[in-house]
Amino acid sequence: MDKPPVIREPAHVPLAHVLRGGVIEGVHYGSVVALAADGSVEFEAGDIEAAFYPRSALKPLQAVGMLRSGMELDSELLALSAASHSGEDRHLAGVRRILAAAGLGEADLRNSPDLPYDPVIRDEWLSEGRSASRLAQTCSGKHAAMLLTTQLLGWSVEDYLDPWHPLQQKLAETVEDLTGQAIARVTVDGCGAPLFSVSLRGLTQALSQIASAAADSPEGRVAAAMQEHPEMVAGKRRDVSRLMGSIPGLLAKDGFEAVQTVALPDGRAIGVKIADGSDRARMPVTAAALAVLGISPSLLAEFAYSPVLVGSAAVGGLRVTGELAARAAAVATPT
Template sequence: MSQSTTLPRRAPQAPPEVREPAHAPVAHVVRGGIIEGVHHGSVVVLAADGSVAFQTGDIEAAFYPRSALKPLQAVGLLRAGLPPLDDEALALVAASHSGEDRHLATAGRILATAGLTEDDLRNVPDLPYGSAVRDEWIGRGLGPTRLAQNCSGKHAAMLLTARTRGWRLDDYLDPGHPLQREIAATVEDLTGQGIARVTVDGCGAPLFAVSLHGLTRAAARLATAAPGTDEGRVAQAMREHPEMVSGSGRDVARLVHAVPGLLAKDGFEGVGIAALPDGRAVGVKIADGADRARMPVTAAALARCGVDPEVLAAFATTPVIGGGAPVGSLRAAGALAPWDNRA
């Protein structure tokens, strides 16, 4: 139903196995020359031809991608009939936004296109996700709203698509709704595998379990898509407007600016994907959900892709502070980046 060209769909393989993931050490927290903490997780690096160039942990077990699934959901909405949006608005559809004024205004604009208001959203009311924006919001005496919640762009686009297709609006989050069935079919197509489980994400939308390998394949497919295709449109919007996909100063936006042509998205519970225009891609899952380990591990994985380590240096470590000064760092470890010093 999209206004643009959709790439041919592939028959999905079997769903990934639901099991306890066999995660491996991927990051060390070093304080004063001693490993104070170890983050376990799983990492996959894909070569440009789609083959696995590196892996550690368990990249085939079923897991929930959380908000790293949003670029796939955005493609699904285009396929389901989402009317044309400018790139800034389309980027917000794939966003976990910080709740800045531009984010709220753009989500409101998408709703207005459908003749709807914030009252029609069914996502969970929340304070802005961005810490500075949230502090300012609270200082003004404002409370949680549906528009401020970080997934409001996705939800606004879901409503616009449903209104355009003549589908019911009150149950657009039901997994059996035709909108969600189309999104699920798109997730299976882009990942190349069946969905293992369906649950509810934090915002209230259906969340689909795939494997880290499958999610990373999907990121590569978006990154390599031709302009004008649904996949290509989402990729272009995310690359051109990384602050709409996240927010001012967010690490994922800074990474996109630092690495030319990069497509990247983060998700709760320590999930991250990044893909280059030639199909090289990485997927990261931190087992304990610690966001602090996500970016250093992602940077190390991108270095395995051939991205210049000097470009990645600003993302490769996080300082460990003692008495107000750095006394160590959090960095990739294990098979991903052999640890050979204790600075």
Template sequence: MTEIITTPRRTPGPPPPVREPAHVPLAHVVRGGVVEGVHHGSVVVLAADGSVEFLAGDIEAAFYPRSAIKPLQAVGLLRAGLPPLDDESLALAAASHSGEERHLTTARRILDAAGLTEDDLRNVPDLPYGAERREEWLRLGHGRTRLAQNCSGKHAAMLMTARARQWPLDSYTDAAHPLQQAIAATVEDLTGQRVARVTVDGCGAPLYAVSLHGLTRAVARLATAAPDTHEGRIAHAMRAYPEMVSGTGRDVARLMRAVPGLLAKDGFEGVQVAALPDGRAVGVKISDGGDRARMPVTAAALARCGVDPGVLAEFARTPVIGGGAEVGSLRAAGALAPPPEPAPAP
């Protein structure tokens, strides 16, 4: 087995300040030439050397990354002693999956390898996340289960690590559990800052407040890591299996397929991070949690990283429909605004 190299760890700096973030307008919903809605938020673009190339809003305030923190948690599991897994399973450990059959099969495979079952999971039972899969699931007469919930891959890997380390299983989601303490230390190392607050995420696992700047810096570290490091292993698995990280047709998977080498992860409440192999990276937080603004703003930020706007075109705008026809669009605005669209023909 190839030796896993551990990258040097840094002493984290102070935690980000807990305050009301000073968000700014990032996206406009335009209907018939009139701005119908405005999405506020914050965005940061990092250069390859880690310096801030562009920012809008408040990138230093503490916030909860939600599922965008999962790649960092997955690195923490490897550091804590997660037994060897194939790339498909590692990708699922960092996933917000759609509950497709391959996602459930892989989560079961992780549990089986640890001698555990779905009953050992402590995430919240739910329906599959993907709309099409959820409808199919309900047609088949299924209800909410822990395995179908979008974080089951992460929880299965957490359990596998706890079993390997002979740590308690039924309390693995407690913030004071040695597994979660190891993950918290990894989050602080990768972001370069101490955690400002700890709460409980929707799935039941601990969630750590960091800054948008720190989160983006951490994802850039994963994207540039050597393949024989824990960070590099997670980045490689996610790039190799983007549909395992999200699901068939999901925008994050399509974005990773469209931009060679891109590492990307979304999170509830309008969070998105993405990083290129050379360290250029973007972080986005939509203040109202509006998911519809997340990808147009991300596309505009990636264009500032030098990604071909033509490649990003399908992500850069969302049509606004009236009477079954397109009457406008949702696009990035403010300092991120693209060139104006041509006026419609009279």
């Protein structure tokens, strides 16, 4: 295992320009890495080795750790255990099913209460006079799976989020195994669970291993579940679910503060971190990085452009820039 990544100010680079009326109005800095099928770095920009927090992009790794510990779920619920769900009815019903399998209920969850992540569902929720809940919070699938794993192994339930709890120690061990590096720092994620700091390269390597693993391995089971149920991983209106549905075999997981990972069954993978946490730059940069790895531009068109709108009229848009744009264009239009 490698040493932990260095904690430093990341040397991010410009990845995307925001144009309005032909003038650059804003610049999104960040870092991106694209791995070839053999794990070598095909392309990099910015700082792919500095310690950072993957946020919810860690969930597939945590799901692997729970399977390694003995958790058993069907494919749909396994996808939900690795999800940042939108709060749709099927998501909430799935969380209840996981809790029921553990003989537990919503009151046993220790994630932070919140409203549904999907803005349409959130508005409906509020119009009905409903308040924030642990069940509706976007990470409740992961927390329910953590409770199930804890119950199966006879560990204490009340403190399952303690970093020293046997479950969290097992998940940390899995993160280090899949990333190939020691964890730099442990803190608390937005949902209340322990959050492990690794590098962008290490995180991308981990998703590559999950996507390319043998079908009967814990990694392969997580990959298959997410690929079979992309709308359980996010939601019907979410770009991550649409991206997985657009490219056969592709595995994708996002995280708050504009983190995105994507991997293909042959091991090719990308990792993206937008420095300012702006979600509008996340998917266009991701699409450009996928183009560098040879994914057809026709499959990426929906994700490659983010317009600047005044009402319904486009007055500009977000355009990927720098070496990433040049590499993506060169692959798309070979000489």
